[in-house]
Amino acid sequence: MGLVVQKYGGSSVADAASIRRVARRIVDTFNAGSQVAVVVSAMGDTTDELIDLAQQVSPKPPARELDMLLTAGERMSMALLAMAISDLGCEARSFTGSQAGVITDSAHGRARIIDVTPGRIQAALGDGAIPIVAGFQGVSQDTKDITTLGRGGSDTTAVALAAALQADVCEIYTDVDGIYSADPRIVPAARKLDRVTYEEMLELAASGAKVLHLRCVEYARRFNLPIHVRSSFSTNEGTWVVSDARDEDDVEQPIISGVAHDLNDAKVTVVGVPDRPGEAAAIFGTLADAGINLDMIVQNVSVADTGLTDVTFTCPRGDGERALSALRAVQATIGFADLRYDDAIAKVSLVGAGMRSHPGVSATFFRALADAGVNVEMISTSEIRISVVTRESQVTRAVGAVHTAFGLDSGSEAVVYGGTGR
Amino acid sequence: MGLVVQKYGGSSVADAASIRRVARRIVDTFNAGSQVAVVVSAMGDTTDELIDLAQQVSPKPPARELDMLLTAGERMSMALLAMAISDLGCEARSFTGSQAGVITDSAHGRARIIDVTPGRIQAALGDGAIPIVAGFQGVSQDTKDITTLGRGGSDTTAVALAAALQADVCEIYTDVDGIYSADPRIVPAARKLDRVTYEEMLELAASGAKVLHLRCVEYARRFNLPIHVRSSFSTNEGTWVVSDARDEDDVEQPIISGVAHDLNDAKVTVVGVPDRPGEAAAIFGTLADAGINLDMIVQNVSVADTGLTDVTFTCPRGDGERALSALRAVQATIGFADLRYDDAIAKVSLVGAGMRSHPGVSATFFRALADAGVNVEMISTSEIRISVVTRESQVTRAVGAVHTAFGLDSGSEAVVYGGTGR
Numbered sequence: 045m046g047l048v049v050q051k052y053g054g055s056s057v058a059d060a061a062s063i064r065r066v067a068r069r070i071v072d073t074f075n076a077g078s079q080v081a082v083v084v085s086a087m088g089d090t091t092d093e094l095i096d097l098a099q100q101v102s103p104k105p106p107a108r109e110l111d112m113l114l115t116a117g118e119r120m121s122m123a124l125l126a127m128a129i130s131d132l133g134c135e136a137r138s139f140t141g142s143q144a145g146v147i148t149d150s151a152h153g154r155a156r157i158i159d160v161t162p163g164r165i166q167a168a169l170g171d172g173a174i175p176i177v178a179g180f181q182g183v184s185q186d187t188k189d190i191t192t193l194g195r196g197g198s199d200t201t202a203v204a205l206a207a208a209l210q211a212d213v214c215e216i217y218t219d220v221d222g223i224y225s226a227d228p229r230i231v232p233a234a235r236k237l238d239r240v241t242y243e244e245m246l247e248l249a250a251s252g253a254k255v256l257h258l259r260c261v262e263y264a265r266r267f268n269l270p271i272h273v274r275s276s277f278s279t280n281e282g283t284w285v286v287s288d289a290r291d292e293d294d295v296e297q298p299i300i301s302g303v304a305h306d307l308n309d310a311k312v313t314v315v316g317v318p319d320r321p322g323e324a325a326a327i328f329g330t331l332a333d334a335g336i337n338l339d340m341i342v343q344n345v346s347v348a349d350t351g352l353t354d355v356t357f358t359c360p361r362g363d364g365e366r367a368l369s370a371l372r373a374v375q376a377t378i379g380f381a382d383l384r385y386d387d388a389i390a391k392v393s394l395v396g397a398g399m400r401s402h403p404g405v406s407a408t409f410f411r412a413l414a415d416a417g418v419n420v421e422m423i424s425t426s427e428i429r430i431s432v433v434t435r436e437s438q439v440t441r442a443v444g445a446v447h448t449a450f451g452l453d454s455g456s457e458a459v460v461y462g463g464t465g466r
Numbered sequence: 467m468g469l470v471v472q473k474y475g476g477s478s479v480a481d482a483a484s485i486r487r488v489a490r491r492i493v494d495t496f497n498a499g500s501q502v503a504v505v506v507s508a509m510g511d512t513t514d515e516l517i518d519l520a521q522q523v524s525p526k527p528p529a530r531e532l533d534m535l536l537t538a539g540e541r542m543s544m545a546l547l548a549m550a551i552s553d554l555g556c557e558a559r560s561f562t563g564s565q566a567g568v569i570t571d572s573a574h575g576r577a578r579i580i581d582v583t584p585g586r587i588q589a590a591l592g593d594g595a596i597p598i599v600a601g602f603q604g605v606s607q608d609t610k611d612i613t614t615l616g617r618g619g620s621d622t623t624a625v626a627l628a629a630a631l632q633a634d635v636c637e638i639y640t641d642v643d644g645i646y647s648a649d650p651r652i653v654p655a656a657r658k659l660d661r662v663t664y665e666e667m668l669e670l671a672a673s674g675a676k677v678l679h680l681r682c683v684e685y686a687r688r689f690n691l692p693i694h695v696r697s698s699f700s701t702n703e704g705t706w707v708v709s710d711a712r713d714e715d716d717v718e719q720p721i722i723s724g725v726a727h728d729l730n731d732a733k734v735t736v737v738g739v740p741d742r743p744g745e746a747a748a749i750f751g752t753l754a755d756a757g758i759n760l761d762m763i764v765q766n767v768s769v770a771d772t773g774l775t776d777v778t779f780t781c782p783r784g785d786g787e788r789a790l791s792a793l794r795a796v797q798a799t800i801g802f803a804d805l806r807y808d809d810a811i812a813k814v815s816l817v818g819a820g821m822r823s824h825p826g827v828s829a830t831f832f833r834a835l836a837d838a839g840v841n842v843e844m845i846s847t848s849e850i851r852i853s854v855v856t857r858e859s860q861v862t863r864a865v866g867a868v869h870t871a872f873g874l875d876s877g878s879e880a881v882v883y884g885g886t887g888r
């Protein structure tokens with residue numbers, strides 16, 4: 045029946061009762077004839093509690109020591125899960141990231157996986173045991189120090205381990221049923237997707253969908269490893285993330301997968317920039333030096349006669365203050381007139397691999413927004429995505445209108461305008 | 467100024483404020499010119515809380531997984547302590563038992579240290595950093611699994627690390643000022659000992675003194691490593707545990723170091739044992755097979771004509787039930803008449819290297835007990851110790867009387883009866 049890697053997040057192992065429930069589920073899979081390796085996060089709020097303890101001891105704890113501290117979290121959950129499995133009559137063995145061969149670089153707090161050498165995991169599987177591996181952690185190749193992988197780390201551990209073990213599937217268990225065509229809290233008619241491609245999932249994750257982290261999807265795509273996102277509270281099929289979303293029986297691939305939104309961005313406008321070569325480079329060089337991640341960038345055409353233009357970009361709200369300070373420091377040198385900051389914005393993105401070959405998608409998209417009275421402030425596109433910036437207050441209306449227009453509401457059909465281009 | 471290994475117990479690092487206080491103390495030692503390596507236990511009640519969690523998940527957790535779980539405790543305290551030291555401007559690096567090279571056998575929960583290969587600790591010291599090592603834990607030589615050392619484990623880690631580093635001293639920080647001539651809660655006049663020998667400390671620890679565990683003293687004696695037991699709440703000198711307790715200026719070694727007591731024993735009497743060769747062997751063989759640790763053993767002379775005798779022994783109260791069951795199972799085979807169980811007993815022990823060469827100690831000891839109206843039920847002796855079993859209700863009176871008789875009360879002088887023998 046093959047080899048399955050199952051990953052359980054913190055909310056799935058928040059207390060003793062949850063741990064016993066997850067153990068039951070793992071043992072059921074094992075007894076059904078599969079080899080099972082498990083990756084587990086720290087219990088519930090453990091990581092936040094540990095960070096709080098660190099803050100009480102030192103306002104700026106060294107990153108190496110913070111990683112040492114935080115990795116205690118998965119150590120507890122993995123040992124407890126192994127005990128619970130054992131109590132159900134199967135042998136389970138827990139392994140730290142280091143013991144499981146998760147080799148990383150030395151960037152504490154945001155380490156990247158360099159290699160996975162799962163010799164002890166394979167040995168445990170060979171002995172008929174269920175290995176339980178700590179998510180989120182690894183060991184530095186150079187210094188042999190313990191590292192953590194940062195946000196989305198446990199999902200990445202699971203996918204990386206599954207790839208190294210040549211598993212048939214990596215199951216990511218979470219507290220929702222799968223990936224939805226939109227956030228169900230905003231669009232009650234959103235529907236669960238049966239399949240999405242890696243590319244679509246990457247665009248959805250980058251556009252604000254929270255279920256899977258970018259890094260783990262990138263890793264899965266590189267190794268062509270199927271991910272199955274599903275709920276740890278039911279046995280329903282969830283969403284498969286695969287290289288080709290087309291079902292064998294489907295004649296046609298769906299055009300659009302979903303509508304994502306993101307409320308974490310802020311918009312900065314640099315007003316009155318001299319329209320000369322090198323000015324934009326100076327602005328973006330300054331921002332890069334300050335470590336600001338830019339998302340969308342728009343530069344208007346120079347207004348006749350003034351020789352001045354405006355440059356607008358979006359960045360994470362958390363970086364907004366830093367971006368403004370960095371730009372103010374070079375205002376005299378660059379010679380722009382003013383800075384405007386606005387964080388009451390929302391980014392709304394339409395994602396679908398089918399839009400590549402399907403004209404009329406853009407027209408439908410902008411018509412839907414216009415009909416809903418939503419004002420578009422910025423636009424950016426990729427091969428399989430269209431994103432706009434609008435008012436934060438209009439996000440529900442915008443996402444709902446687009447979701448309906450593309451027939452994504454449960455039980456409805458797509459209506460796409462004809463025409464050329466997107 | 468040499469190399470100091472400092473060990474801090476759980477009560478010394480129970481919360482963020484305590485950790486900062488301990489960090490201050492370590493940095494003061496470092497700034498005074500010593501190299502410092504630190505061994506730390508889990509914070510306060512962490513270990514008990516983790517055991518409680520394990521019980522919620524499985525009534526009988528596998529020992530390997532329990533060790534994995536419990537070692538999360540020191541991982542937290544050592545990382546937090548390293549952060550606090552760093553906050554005071556010194557570099558600190560935390561290391562797990564495994565990273566520090568604490569190699570053990572595979573007996574989970576009660577592993578013994580086989581070797582210490584502290585390459586990374588020496589490297590940290592060489593870099594001018596303060597290494598912080600997790601107490602109580604190691605890694606199995608055979609299976610590479612994480613192990614714990616059991617009771618007294620952190621003290622043993624500290625002494626073993628100090629020996630491997632050829633440190634000048636191992637300082638054991640605790641919540642008392644040092645080793646006392648008796649438990650100050652029972653004998654208010656008890657005084658702090660400046661120096662005791664390894665042999666005396668071993669006898670005191672085996673006789674119920676709680677401050678240092680037997681294993682760490684044995685380890686220190688083997689490597690002739692001085693231990694300095696002192697309070698983490700003051701800078702007073704504590705008690706030195708060394709090979710020769712004689713101070714250079716002292717003309718004479720003190721005869722008696724202290725009076726220890728133990729309320730954890732139970733007394734079992736096997737009544738009416740046929741007085742034939744092999745009967746005692748059968749009884750003690752049965753107990754050994756059941757894993758019962760015996761302490762004192764007394765066999766009465768056979769009562770005239772009956773051909774029967776009584777055998778009495780003491781064992782830990784926790785093992786009492788198991789001892790009785792094991793013996794009942796062989797009652798028919800051995801043919802004894804009855805079993806009597808009594809756990810309302812106390813063991814009172816007088817310890818002093820000087821009694822080897824000093825006659826009259828026994829006489830003084832038993833005279834003091836008799837004068838205090840204390841009934842003696844069993845007696846056992848070693849080269850430097852006399853122990854008796856008495857009623858638990860008489861323990862305070864017994865310890866106090868002996869303490870006074872040997873001039874151990876603060877400010878008094880010893881009075882020892884003359885005569886031969888002990």
